[in-house]
Amino acid sequence: MDRYTGWLGRVAEVVTKGTGEVERTADRAQVDVTFEALGAERSEAVSMLNQRISAVEPLLESFEVRSRQLSVHDNWDNNQRIGSRAQQQYVIWVSGLDRLDGLLAELVQAEPSWINGPSWTLVDDNEAVREAQKEAVADALRRAEGYATALGRRLGPLLRIGDTEGGAGYSPKMMRGGASFEMAGPAGMVDQLNLKAQQIVVSASCTAAWSLLD
Structure with missing residues (x-):
């Protein structure tokens, strides 16, 4: 949850949550x-x-x-x-x-x-996860800037940042592709199935705290 906090003698801060998503075509x-x-x-x-x-x-x-x-x-x-x-x-x-x-x-x-x-999965999701994390940080920053403006303050330096629960992960855009069946039919039936690789949604979320300046 986004929030603004400030106490006498302490640095006022705004804490925001950011999320990011990117899509990649499954390669496994x-x-x-x-x-x-x-x-x-x-x-x-x-x-x-x-x-x-x-x-x-x-x-x-x-x-x-x-x-x-x-x-x-x-x-x-x-x-x-x-x-x-x-x-x-x-x-x-x-x-x-x-x-x-x-x-x-x-x-x-x-x-x-x-x-x-x-x-469907990705052989290597490192690049996609980094891109999703970049979007999550940008989202958190946009939210923080919005709160700072609403308060008539300026957004200061980043104080801390971390993954929210779950951090980064990915899942098929649709839960599962292909087919599930018991016993085998004619081999030709495979040609009739949609086995095109699905899109994978790679997501990341973070929580960041920023200082607020006068």
Whole structure:
């Protein structure tokens, strides 16, 4: 909250909050995919899962796999064990977006149980964050100058500045792009999806205190 404070014997100051936003086109996509297999025993479920992902692992060698997570558990129905289930979950990063369509087509052909993505991010957000911070400081300064003018005072030097809660960050302009679907359809369906890289909104916010001069 913007405010003006002043006490006898102390420097009068005005404290303002500034925000800044810039947009950048995403240059990295994240795809989450899960393969499942059922078996009478855990060992059988794992064996069948290994067969299902045997064609997937070579495909992923040319991509950045951020996570591989194996889950094996028994299935129960009315307190009765009815077999076992094995799952392999992948989190895949794709920086060369021209390869995204091909990856999704290959994954669909491998018939996973679940695909979600792409989620859009930036490989390097440093430049965008600095630009958003610059706008946030300029916004705080404009507000401070407005309060100083309203009080018939002059704005003095900056006394302190810091991030507000949350500081800088970014998010897709829309929460998520691409598609989320269970089981695989024909590989041609990927061509019908809108997989164009989204705009990322990079934001920053700060709180600054300025001295007030007569």
